[in-house]
Amino acid sequence: MSINYLNLGLLQSDCLTLPKAAAQSARLIYGDAPRQDISSFCVAVKPASLLRRFIKPIVEFESNFRIPFKPLPASQSYALLEWGLNWCLATGHFNHLLLHAAVLVKDGQAVLFPAMPGSGKSTLTAWLGLNGWSVYSDEMAVIDLHTGTVQPMYRPICLKNQSIDLVQKWSTDAVLTPVCHDTAKGSVAHLKAHNWQEFSTFSPARIVGVVFPKYDASATEPQLYAVDKLQTFESFYTNAFNYHVLGQASFDILTKVVNQIQGFEVHYASLDFMSDFLTDELLS
Template identity: 40%
Template sequence: MPLFSLHSPPFSVRIATDSPTLFNDLSLLYPQELLCPSVRAAHIYDFHIDFKRHFSGKSRPYHFRTGSEHFRMADANQLIPTFEWGLNWCVSAYQQQYLAIHAAVLEKNGLALIMPAPPGSGKSTLCALLMLRGWRLLSDEMCLIDPVNGLLQPYVRPVSLKNASIDVVKQYQPGIKIFHRTPDTEKGTVAYLRPSDSSWQHANVCAKPAWIVFPAYQAAAEPVALFTMPKADTLLYLAQNSFNYAVFAAEGFSLLSQLVENTVSYRLEYSDTEQMLECLEQLLC
């Protein structure tokens, strides 16, 4: 299938590929109504992706790029993780309508939880487990702040699980379907969990930010330790982990200041995931 499109609000993507499997592989992760086997001639796409085989050699022949900008090469057995990482790159590097922060976002009862955290903190694991406990997923990777009203715009995509977190999620809910387990990537073994039906159905519903939690998994730590974060530290960390804070300039500072002022911030250190989930839901709900 040389051309197809993906419409996951708020962005739409046109994909050109010569991979015989990419469309079908993505159909396991995205609903049929979002993944279309064609493109619309009159539609303005946010991103035009070229993901084709450009070398005949055996080592990483597929290239992911948008326009003249190259992102990454990939082997045929790593097309899905490269595609998902590539979409993150497109949004983080090129969209400027939202202030974007590297963070997971979930919602319950109309209020949103933001979880910014570095790799290895357990952010994606917590995101997946909270979704399985009934929270609505807005994003596993992107906190998108609407500068007009300060609300959080969903960007629903599959949850990326890595290494040990794959088995943690499977043990938490036996029988759960986890797709495209791919070993030996630059991030180790990667696999994907489909968002819940409710998350897809409410992909156009913004949420009001209420909490910011910085998770930190530490094997030698207490089962759960919770600390209130100073607002100044929270603001600094969010600015450092924003993809386009410098582009928004003074408006970005104003948006983050408003976000921090209107939310409560915590640092959560844990070694026991189940106790942590119970503590988190008691605290927030």
């Protein structure tokens, strides 16, 4: 059975064509979300050519007649779809300020996790999501330009390599797409963070803190560093997808947000420590 729309919560994409395996994964992740009235863009993942449909199949991502990426092996179709959706949002959504950061919420208070690849951000996001936190996003903080609150997105968590096994160990009920091997990020699987029923209860959350996490398995003790507001501003600024497009609106809201939150850099080996730290230091 095909899926012809992807309700991302904040907005919706029409889904024109997907390979069978990618459609199955898309249904697993988005299939319980109702259709919105209007779609903001349309996407497709389809064979790159007639020949490559049959010989060493490769597929390409297309959105609104644009093909932004080089083709990938057909076995990576679903990962390509998710990365393509990130691209659609980052390059085409200008109603909110978009930062490259995970967003976790508890008791209506949001903590942002901007981080470089390999820092353990997605693993931490998955763990917190399985332990009482609401995952508003694994990839993109969506900040309201007027209130400075962060909006939820109905997107999965992109797990890489060992974190896939870890999540399966943490929760036998975890809903995961089949693993795509040999991608640019290694082996990749997507974890459904919440079902639609849970997600529909989420509301915009006030940002109370930013944490720059760095997983360090060799660390015997966690290390904490306070991050001052200029560094926080710089980090948000460099991690923003559409700051330059929004101009002064993004400057104004970023200044407001930075002035009302606390910032920390945390080098950690224990996920339990991170949970305690976030609750004790950042949540009021």
